[in-house]
Amino acid sequence: MVELLGGTYRLTSPFRLGVEDSGRPGHPVVYRAAAGQTPVLSGATRITGFSRVDTAKKIYRAKVPAGTASRALFVNGVRADRARGPRNPSGFSVTATGFTTSDPSYTSWTNPAQVEVVENNAWKQMRCPLASITRSASGGSDLTVDPACWNNNHTAVPNPGFPFNGAGLPSMDGITWLENAHQLLGTPGQFYLDDSADYLYYVPRTGEDLATADVELPVATELLDASGTPGHLAPVNDTDWRAVYTGSWGYSSGRHFGDMAADVHYTSTDGDAVSYTFNGTGIQVLSETSSDEGDADVYIDGKKVSTVSGNGPERLAQQAMVSVTGLPKGTHTLRLVNTGGTYLLVDGFTVIPDVVAPVHDLVFSGLTFAYTTWNAPTAEGYVDNQAGVIWDPTTRTPISIPAAVQVHRGARITFSDNHVQHTGTSGIALADQTQDSTVKASSITDTSGTGVAIGEVDDYYQTEPALMTSGNTVSRSVVQFPGQEYQDAVGIWVGHSTGTAISNNDVGYTPYSGMSIGWGWGWASNCTLQAAQGLPDPCLHGTTYTGGNQIIGNHVHSVMGALFDGGPIYTLGGQSAPSEFAGNVLSECINGCNMIYHDEGSSRWNTHDNVVRFSNGSLWTNLWTPSIHDDSIHDNYSDTASYNNSGTNIAFQQATVVADGNWPPAAQAIVDAAGPGTLPGKVVDDDDLRVSYAGSWLSSGSRGIGDLDNGVHYTQQNGAAATITFTGTGCSFLTETNADEGDVGITLDGVSKGPVSANTSERHVQQKVYATSGLTAGRHTLTVTKLSGTYLLVDGFTLS
Template identity: 25%
Template structure:
């Protein structure tokens, strides 16, 4: 239940005694504990007591700073919606000090929502025959998301056949006469093309449409059409869509005109705007936890909070979303071959020159240059990008300080209805894998007992959980489900940054632009254990339900249960995967239960598949020279007759008994 005004104040009185009990042990041992009460109906001139709560999170943060050196601090939030005008920022000054912790938490039984959105009200019929409603919003506010009654509504869009258009160096040429009306549409520069390919999900914005010529904005168009799995030449051509025009509205879809300050919604039959909750995001992030390498933020905890309603506008700009894999994209203009539409569709040297400048999709909740931070029992929902980003590259952090995350715990949270991944930990640029300063390394990231479901709704190329260059990431007892792409992905770099490099990347020209490293990357000792992964690969066939990329010494993928992946790959070791042990996993109804992307030149070597169970699917693990991959004691099961050991893995996989995330 959400509380506002007097209702929140009344709830404080009931909850204050409960919160006091939680601070009593600290007081009993001689260490004072302090509680700051916050409620939407409070007053920032008050002191933050149960009877006189403050109103804003910013004021509570100020009060916490003044108390943290003296004892543990609890910031207790009453239920209700806290609408943020700007992201809530935690710097080094907001750390727990002298061994103390600052905990931001919900009052018992209440639901505080940190929202970056605006409520949309005052709906009127705009086109009754078509069921289209209109409402006013502030002029200039733009968004790629709209949430109707707690669910993200899709933008106005229509699918087209790839044969309807022809790719040119400057855009598209319309071949199907039925699309001739596009040249008559207003606001053509808000229209976008989305291309769902083999493993990439690409967005390119239109500049103008004249006759049968669609001119696309640059550099988005060029960047989406070179490298691998491009818009022009996808490895497996999936859906192609035209998006974001009033003319495309279908039932359940919406369109925003920011210049006019109007949002349109083509409602399903029986929709009642008077009893509907519609939220339009206006912030691109909600919470930013970031210090510096010499003064990291530390000893902060977040419990029982809801993080909701953000957007990410970059795909609609001239940069577009030139997606490369798993939420990385090209963010600038690069030198390209003149004939890139033909010569650079399976990579080329100039494409390799751009590889180390790939950016990451930023998160709604960002953590970098930080240690000893925990998220427990929170809900990350209705977010327009990655939900929680931990130690990503600097370009993905609004603070400008990336990486440097250590001892971060993510436990018993729910991630749902988000546009990007649930969790992304680690970066992809050189400082992520060979940090110039040891303080930049990401390490000891623990992700346990979380529900990650129905995420990556808009940027479908993203896994539910991704960790890249992280030392000792533990991904254990999570349930990851309902995804267009992979469930859990680990690693980065295709082996190119591992000691000695990769012959594949010598041949492609990468080392004309970066060194061949002689030392290992920071990726090692990953644990992926007892996870329940299902309902994956709904759009993209490439990748795997559980996936590793590059050398990962000491990695263990152990006793996970994978099913319902649309007969794709269950356990996937991609280029350069080395030293990974995969044991005791149960893989049900896959097309390929185990796969190594191994060639004589890509170092996918020295991995072990031992004691796994599977019922269907091929075994595509290369075991001979020079790979030395091992297959040992794996058992194919017929007619659902799983042995007791396999049934025990099935039973234990996923969220452990206790309070399930909700």
């Protein structure tokens, strides 16, 4: 056991643990906070010595160490934004190389190569650095985007199709905002790092004194890295230079059968062979199964080890026809010889370069991980696919945002009672086929990327249990404010996995979906279902090991604050075994939402006993296309009757529709059981499950005017009431006051405390219009009721 004393441990590179640092089953190595101590592992350097350099704009400047690069800054524990311009600036049009405008002022911007153009388009956020800003022929400004990034995000967006992305292909064709120019400074809470001159510029918020403020500039990407062997496994194409084909092989490209890179090598001649020399401990060969495929003999280092068959009743692409593991580490040669059938196809090879040895049996408890940055997008841009899965800008293969706390090929790794916060990366990643690992009773808040990520997107074909993501759990944790920089990121993301359990978490305040579960779109749906969706025939069709997952008892709320076409819990792709989606409370959609969203290819979900509320015009469930199939949707509760069921073989039951918050006992029991229990802290947001609403209420998020957690519930109905039951000695009610607000009735423990007024001539947010203290310690109930005026807003409560 290793105990850490309190204090800040500043890291410039991660604390690394390997297989040799592992514990034993039942006897893990434990890293924990000493009793009563709060150790913080920080990836930041503290910046001091600010002086004012622009009185009019209130800009301050401080020297930073030479060569410092960062995309993130935190002042007194609050995220600062890189200097940015107004949203959706007018007057820009697309050119062959970027954007142009009649406004000549952009040509005066300094360091144009540090400027970034950002666009939110549908479910994607795309970012590109500029190459230059020049005077246009018409006297305006030409913004030339970095050519490689412009190609990836605009001209030739990566589009391999299933199982890596879907049919929709939003591209960079507009500007949501411009970012990271010194000339954009002037808004409190924004910064600019001039890494060529080693100066940090910042505009303080009201109340911030930079002489005493804790200004943290992240410089590290990772804080903890626990890695087993081998690392990430990904197949290479059949055209790889190490593949030697002997005999009368043909080559076919541009196929629409789901082949890797849309090509294969094939032969119909017995005795034809392919050899592949590799360094490692194993190899897998991807092929196709079909009724016209036959047998092949497998040789390793000249010795026959097996006979395999590609014969099957259905055409399936990218099948692991050969899987050889457990070889002594070194140089080996695979030889695959055709012995029968009409065809033998070779589609790819996956080399296992090292022994399969997970880092294992480690526990991390009571630790805080804070302050990281990820600088790759500064030079390369951000080439988004979906939900924090992006395209490598060079190889155009799928990758993910790195995490502050990273596990690569782990087993029985436990994170308990930890805090991951204020990161320029994702929070925690259980990557590279990590198994039987747990995140529990932890908080992951304020991340630039995803909160918690599990699994991969490129191991769908896997048949070896040791090379699958399996048995992982995220439970009783709080995951809030993910995607604060990369707004496509989600709270909890799960790729291909089996036996994953996501239970009793609180996930909220997300710019895109709350959770994204599964991958592959319609890849695992057969060609008949794909044709019914209107997709090309033949089709991109294969298999996945994903299945047997559970999404149980979560509270997911205040989602879709920036992007569109997502939901509180979003599922994607097929499940190979039945999975369960039950007991969840899904609340407060802001934009472009489907509350229970089984998207393309989702199958074998048993979706029941969920509560949908404050859907704000969204469908309570949307099964929009025939490739969604064999799901059971029953015994759910909703405040809207609207739904779409265009799936195939769906056992569908309309939800019990509930008006005015009058949830029946069974639904209320689901609400009471959801989430991790009472959230810590003395501030209760309007989204909290301790707050119940009776009457006609709606929610409004991402208002941007200073609400507690950027959202409120509101009613225009006199007599509508909100109630909080709490344990303590005092409580106050936070609301908005304005000219359209009126009187509010206050009842404490069933006794009227008279009306209070929320009416003022000007708008004021987070106003404490009622407070009580000195109560007998114990359980109390406060109810606020709309009596008059146009609106009553509930922004939250504070407890003592």
